[in-house]
Amino acid sequence: MLGRLVTAAPRRVLVVSGLALALLAVLAAGAVEALSLNRYEAPGSESLAARAALAERFGTGSPNVAVLATAQQGDVDDPRVAVAGLALTQRVAAQPGVGDVWSYWSPGAPATLAAEDRRHALVLAWVPGDADHVRAAVLPALSAAIAPLDGGVVDLQLGGADEVFRVVAQQARADFVRAELVVLPLVGLLLWLVYRRLAPALLTLATGVFAVVASLGILRVVTLFTEVSTFAANIALVLGIGLGVDYGLFVIHRFREELAAGRAVDAAVRAAVAHAGRTVAFSGATVAAALAVLLVFPFPFLSSFAYAGIAVVxxxxxxxxxxxxxxxxxxxxxxxxxxxxxxxxxFWFRTAERVMRRPLAAGGAGLAVLLLLGAPALGVDFGSPDDRLLPASQPVRGMYDTIRADFATEEADAVQVVAPDLAPSGVAGYAAALSRIDGVLRVDSAAGAFTGGVRVGEVMRSRFVGSGGGTWLSVLPTGERLASDPTGLVADVRALPAPSPVLVGGYPAEVADYRTGVVERLPLVAALIVLVTFVVLFLMTGSVVAPVKASVLNLLSLSVMFGVLVWGFQEGGLAWLLGFTPTGVIEPSIPILMFCVGYGLSMDYEVFLLARIKADFDRTGDVVGSVPRGIARSAPLVTAAAVILAASFAVYATSEVTFLQQLGIGMALAVLVDATVIRGVLVPAAMALAGSSNWWAPAPLRRLHERIGLREEAGRLQAAGIRGA
Known part of the structure; x- marks a missing residue:
C-alpha cells in the first residue's frame, strides 16, 4: 500500500515531506542552544534529600561555584592581598542568585582553603537552582562582576562544578558543529566510492541529512517539556547520518536489484518498499527499542539519549x-x-565457505581474538567525571590542576551530614567519631573542628546551626581517599551510628547515589534489550535459535568495545594519541549508552544478514549453501554501511571532551568488529555447527510465526552489485 502511494504521487510526497522538514529545520536551528548538560543526581536519593534539607533549613549547600585567587606578589596573608580577597568574597556574595559564600578570608575559615605554599586561596559559593539557571544566568554575570578585581593584586579564575560542565557543554556544541563540517563530505565521498554514481550517493546522503535535521527538530520540542543533554545532539548527528545512510543503502540496493531483474521503475519501487522497507522498519524497531530501554533510568542524562535515539530511528x-x-x-x-x-x-562467499568447512577452527580463532581484546573489560572501575574531561589548555582545567597540586584537599568535595534533630550536646561526640573514619581530614561542626577524634579549633558556628534547630556537619576527606574510594567513604559515613537520624549528602554522596542507581538497573536493561531483540529476530526468522545466537555474538562484539574503553581510557593506553588525561575510572553512563547503541546497531546488521540467509533457505531448502549465498548478498552492503558509520563515529575521536572521544573510538571499533569478525567468521561458523537447528522453533511458535512473521519473497534474488565494498 505504501509503495503504491509513493509511486502514484511521488512529487506530492516530496513536497509534503519537504514542508515538514522545513518546519523541523526551523526548530532544529535552536535545538543545540536549548540543550543542557545535566547534573549527576539520582531522584529520590538520600543525597538529594540532604541537599534539600540544607537549602531549606540552613540556607547553604555544596559549593558549585569557586574562584581561585592567586597573589601576584607575596602570599594570600599579605595585607593587600587579604583586602582584595575580602572584597572578592563580598562581591561574589552580592551577586543576584548567590545563596551562600565563604572564603579563606572569612572569619573562622579553615586553613585548607589556602594552598600549602600560600600563593593561592579559594572563594566558594553555593548557588541554588537547576543547572541551566546556574550555568546560563548566574555564572556569566558573576564572571563579569569579578573581572575588574582581576589584576594588580590577585589573578582570578572562575571554577566550580557548574563552570566545569558549562565549559564541557560549550565544547560539545563546538565539536558538534565541527563534526557536521567533517562528517557530511566524508560520508558523501564514501558513498560515491560505494556506488561510483553521483545520483544514488546524493540520495543516500540526503536520507541521512533528513534524519539528522528532523531528529534535532524533534529534540527541540522535547526540551519544552524536559531536560535534554547537550550530548544528545552529538548522538543525533552520528546516528542520523549512520542509520539514514544504512537504510538508504539497503532500499537503493533492493531497488537496483529489481531493475536488474527487468522490472519497470514503478514496480521496482513498490518491491523495494515492500521488502527492503519492511526489513528497514524491523531494523529500526530493534534500534529504537534498544535505546528506549534507557528510559528505565530515572536520570535526565541517560533518558536524553533515549529521546534522541527514538527520534533518529x-x-x-x-x-x-x-x-x-x-x-x-x-x-x-x-x-x-x-x-x-x-x-x-x-570474497565474502569464499570466506564463508572456508569458515563453514572448518567451523570449530575458524570460529575458535575468531572467538579467541575477541576474548583477548575484550579481556581488559574485567578490570573496569566506575567513577565520577571531573574537570579532566577537558584538555589541559582549558583555563578551568588549569585551575583544578593547581588545586590538585598545591592544596591539601578540595573543600568543595566535603560530605555533608544533615542532622535535623541532633541536640547540641550530641554534636561534639558525633563529630569526633566522624573525624576518626579512615580518609577523613577534618570535620567542621557547631562544636568546632575535629581531626582524628580531637577538637583542633573553632569554626564559624552560625553556619552549622539552623534557625529552627538542628545542625549539619562538613566531613572533609583527604585527597587520597577522595581519589581512590569516594563511594567507600560515603558508605563509611552512612554506616557510622549517629545519635539521631541523619541525611548524608554532598558531591561525593550524590555521585555515589547516581552510580548505585545506574548499576542497580543494569540487569533490567540487559534483560529488556535481549527480550526485544529476541522477539524481533523471531518474527524475522521464525527461529528461537537464531535470536539466542545473535545475542551471544553481539555481546562478544561489545566486549571488544568495553575492553578498549578500559585499556584505552581508564588505564590511559590511548592518552598519548588522543591527548586526554586518564583518571583511572570510567563514568558509567557512557558505557551504558554505548552498550544500547552498539547492541541496537549489531542487531540492525543481523536483521539484514539473516533476512537474506532465511530468504535463500526458504527458496532452496539448502541449510548449508544458503549461508554463504546470503552472506555474499548482504555482506558487501553491510560492510559498506559499517565503514561509513564507523567513519562518522570516528570523527569524534578528535573531540576535546573525553566522553565524546570514548564514544567515537568505542563505537567505531564495535561497528567494524561486528561487520567483519562477527558477520564474516563467527556467524557462518555458528550456523554451520547448528545446521538445520538454525531455524528450529517449537510447534506453537512456528504457527505464531506463520501468522505474524516477516518473510522475504521467495523469488529470484540478484547479487549485491556494490562496487568498492
Whole structure:
C-alpha cells in the first residue's frame, strides 16, 4: 500500500515531506542552544534529600561555584592581598542568585582553603537552582562582576562544578558543529566510492541529512517539556547520518536489484518498499527499542539519549521508506548499477565457505581474538567525571590542576551530614567519631573542628546551626581517599551510628547515589534489550535459535568495545594519541549508552544478514549453501554501511571532551568488529555447527510465526552489485 502511494504521487510526497522538514529545520536551528548538560543526581536519593534539607533549613549547600585567587606578589596573608580577597568574597556574595559564600578570608575559615605554599586561596559559593539557571544566568554575570578585581593584586579564575560542565557543554556544541563540517563530505565521498554514481550517493546522503535535521527538530520540542543533554545532539548527528545512510543503502540496493531483474521503475519501487522497507522498519524497531530501554533510568542524562535515539530511528525509517522511494520513482534508471557481479565466488562467499568447512577452527580463532581484546573489560572501575574531561589548555582545567597540586584537599568535595534533630550536646561526640573514619581530614561542626577524634579549633558556628534547630556537619576527606574510594567513604559515613537520624549528602554522596542507581538497573536493561531483540529476530526468522545466537555474538562484539574503553581510557593506553588525561575510572553512563547503541546497531546488521540467509533457505531448502549465498548478498552492503558509520563515529575521536572521544573510538571499533569478525567468521561458523537447528522453533511458535512473521519473497534474488565494498 505504501509503495503504491509513493509511486502514484511521488512529487506530492516530496513536497509534503519537504514542508515538514522545513518546519523541523526551523526548530532544529535552536535545538543545540536549548540543550543542557545535566547534573549527576539520582531522584529520590538520600543525597538529594540532604541537599534539600540544607537549602531549606540552613540556607547553604555544596559549593558549585569557586574562584581561585592567586597573589601576584607575596602570599594570600599579605595585607593587600587579604583586602582584595575580602572584597572578592563580598562581591561574589552580592551577586543576584548567590545563596551562600565563604572564603579563606572569612572569619573562622579553615586553613585548607589556602594552598600549602600560600600563593593561592579559594572563594566558594553555593548557588541554588537547576543547572541551566546556574550555568546560563548566574555564572556569566558573576564572571563579569569579578573581572575588574582581576589584576594588580590577585589573578582570578572562575571554577566550580557548574563552570566545569558549562565549559564541557560549550565544547560539545563546538565539536558538534565541527563534526557536521567533517562528517557530511566524508560520508558523501564514501558513498560515491560505494556506488561510483553521483545520483544514488546524493540520495543516500540526503536520507541521512533528513534524519539528522528532523531528529534535532524533534529534540527541540522535547526540551519544552524536559531536560535534554547537550550530548544528545552529538548522538543525533552520528546516528542520523549512520542509520539514514544504512537504510538508504539497503532500499537503493533492493531497488537496483529489481531493475536488474527487468522490472519497470514503478514496480521496482513498490518491491523495494515492500521488502527492503519492511526489513528497514524491523531494523529500526530493534534500534529504537534498544535505546528506549534507557528510559528505565530515572536520570535526565541517560533518558536524553533515549529521546534522541527514538527520534533518529523514526525519522530515518520515514526518510528511507517514504521520501527516498518517491525520489527513486522520479530518478528511475539513473541509479541503476553498471553491472551485476556473479551470485557466488566473491570474497565474502569464499570466506564463508572456508569458515563453514572448518567451523570449530575458524570460529575458535575468531572467538579467541575477541576474548583477548575484550579481556581488559574485567578490570573496569566506575567513577565520577571531573574537570579532566577537558584538555589541559582549558583555563578551568588549569585551575583544578593547581588545586590538585598545591592544596591539601578540595573543600568543595566535603560530605555533608544533615542532622535535623541532633541536640547540641550530641554534636561534639558525633563529630569526633566522624573525624576518626579512615580518609577523613577534618570535620567542621557547631562544636568546632575535629581531626582524628580531637577538637583542633573553632569554626564559624552560625553556619552549622539552623534557625529552627538542628545542625549539619562538613566531613572533609583527604585527597587520597577522595581519589581512590569516594563511594567507600560515603558508605563509611552512612554506616557510622549517629545519635539521631541523619541525611548524608554532598558531591561525593550524590555521585555515589547516581552510580548505585545506574548499576542497580543494569540487569533490567540487559534483560529488556535481549527480550526485544529476541522477539524481533523471531518474527524475522521464525527461529528461537537464531535470536539466542545473535545475542551471544553481539555481546562478544561489545566486549571488544568495553575492553578498549578500559585499556584505552581508564588505564590511559590511548592518552598519548588522543591527548586526554586518564583518571583511572570510567563514568558509567557512557558505557551504558554505548552498550544500547552498539547492541541496537549489531542487531540492525543481523536483521539484514539473516533476512537474506532465511530468504535463500526458504527458496532452496539448502541449510548449508544458503549461508554463504546470503552472506555474499548482504555482506558487501553491510560492510559498506559499517565503514561509513564507523567513519562518522570516528570523527569524534578528535573531540576535546573525553566522553565524546570514548564514544567515537568505542563505537567505531564495535561497528567494524561486528561487520567483519562477527558477520564474516563467527556467524557462518555458528550456523554451520547448528545446521538445520538454525531455524528450529517449537510447534506453537512456528504457527505464531506463520501468522505474524516477516518473510522475504521467495523469488529470484540478484547479487549485491556494490562496487568498492
Amino acid at each position: 523514526l525519522t530515518a525509517v520515514f526518510a528511507a521508506v517514504v521520501v527516498l522511494p518517491a525520489a527513486l520513482r522520479l530518478t528511475g534508471h539513473r541509479v541503476r548499477r553498471r553491472a551485476a557481479p556473479p551470485e557466488t565466488g566473491g
